[in-house]
Amino acid sequence: MPKLFFIILSVFITTPILAWDNHATMTQAAIDQSSNLNAYLNQQIPTESLADFLKTTTHSLPQKLNQIEQELRRAEAGYRPLPENLTYAPAHSDCAQDLVICFKKSLRINLNASLDAARNENISLRDALITASSQPDFGFDLYLYEDSGTAFGKYYGFKTQPLGISTTEFGTQILFHMSTYQDDPQILNFIPRLNEDYPEYRAIQYFELSRFAANAHHPYWSAVFLGWGLHYIQDMTQPYHAILSNGASSDDLAIIISQAKQGNPLPLQAFIALQTDRHILLEGLTDYILSATNDSLYRPILISALKNTALDHGLHSCEVRPGYIRQHVDLRMAKTSAEYQAMLLATMPASFVSDPSFNAGEFNAYDDLFYTDMNEAQRVQFTEQVVKAMQWFGAYTRNCLKQYKVYSPKVKV
Numbered sequence: 001m002p003k004l005f006f007i008i009l010s011v012f013i014t015t016p017i018l019a020w021d022n023h024a025t026m027t028q029a030a031i032d033q034s035s036n037l038n039a040y041l042n043q044q045i046p047t048e049s050l051a052d053f054l055k056t057t058t059h060s061l062p063q064k065l066n067q068i069e070q071e072l073r074r075a076e077a078g079y080r081p082l083p084e085n086l087t088y089a090p091a092h093s094d095c096a097q098d099l100v101i102c103f104k105k106s107l108r109i110n111l112n113a114s115l116d117a118a119r120n121e122n123i124s125l126r127d128a129l130i131t132a133s134s135q136p137d138f139g140f141d142l143y144l145y146e147d148s149g150t151a152f153g154k155y156y157g158f159k160t161q162p163l164g165i166s167t168t169e170f171g172t173q174i175l176f177h178m179s180t181y182q183d184d185p186q187i188l189n190f191i192p193r194l195n196e197d198y199p200e201y202r203a204i205q206y207f208e209l210s211r212f213a214a215n216a217h218h219p220y221w222s223a224v225f226l227g228w229g230l231h232y233i234q235d236m237t238q239p240y241h242a243i244l245s246n247g248a249s250s251d252d253l254a255i256i257i258s259q260a261k262q263g264n265p266l267p268l269q270a271f272i273a274l275q276t277d278r279h280i281l282l283e284g285l286t287d288y289i290l291s292a293t294n295d296s297l298y299r300p301i302l303i304s305a306l307k308n309t310a311l312d313h314g315l316h317s318c319e320v321r322p323g324y325i326r327q328h329v330d331l332r333m334a335k336t337s338a339e340y341q342a343m344l345l346a347t348m349p350a351s352f353v354s355d356p357s358f359n360a361g362e363f364n365a366y367d368d369l370f371y372t373d374m375n376e377a378q379r380v381q382f383t384e385q386v387v388k389a390m391q392w393f394g395a396y397t398r399n400c401l402k403q404y405k406v407y408s409p410k411v412k413v
């Protein structure tokens, strides 16, 4: 593996890359007017602590987790198996001592991330789901590698971090929230560990757990796991998360990689810097628009795109198994990558999107960018292109909800 490449990446991937910054707002809009989901979403359900959920499922949950693990080992490409000693086994005394920690270890998530719920109250399933759809960005997938500087990273089995600076917070979660599934084989051959990519792993874990919790009559955890699973599907609708080399042609990559192999890292270095800047600017400006609640022109366009059900029909049914994200959500979005790059180049100042020395990670003047640097035609062009991603975000969210929603009539509120 070319060490040089790691060093180059380490210089640039130091900034927060979260995909869509505001999953909760977007999920809320996506499910707001979906009448065929309302009966499900409006159910009032009791919140339940994770410890209580685990206490009442000690006999059935281990089997479910084992089944998920076997399926991942059998069919998920690039998957590094769960080390045997992390298998969830509540019958063992060390696991029984603290079921929550034992469960978190079996999921291989950040042990410092809080998973618990508000207590002693009933909430709507809709609210539980909306909140949960943001949660995986609150640290679940940080510091999971051997060189992340955490105790758990040393035994999770993900080896050392394939990309980015190991101690930089968001660098450590890149390959859990961004996909390389559609990247050019030239890049994957150059850096084979890019195949160890986990959005699909996460989605499978959580969708399966959601179904399990629903069937076991734990509607709160069914909704929370479903929200977590949706997060990873939703991340894939950010074009720069759907494919690492978004917008680059095979010919461009061939030249860049061959120069790097010959000892000239500069073109690769510039390419990564530009990719990172464009990625951050796309989601930063989208978030700026979505958060501008006093904007009566552009924000409503994005919100109505999230609600628009025109793309809902004809989607492949959402069965979150090995291959589902790769072959459907991710593949579709990766095909749009050239469009997004062209749009960014046409709408944003060249000093932002075509100058590798610019650092979008330190930029936050989105107000100036949108209303001063960009003219009206550019604002419209940007918004219209992002509308497409918002439509897919909404469509895939509703598609998976339809497939995974389970009513829980036995629940007493």
Ligand SMILES: [Zn+2]
Residues within 6 Å of the ligand: 018, 019, 136, 137, 177, 231, 235
């Ligand atoms: Zn994410």
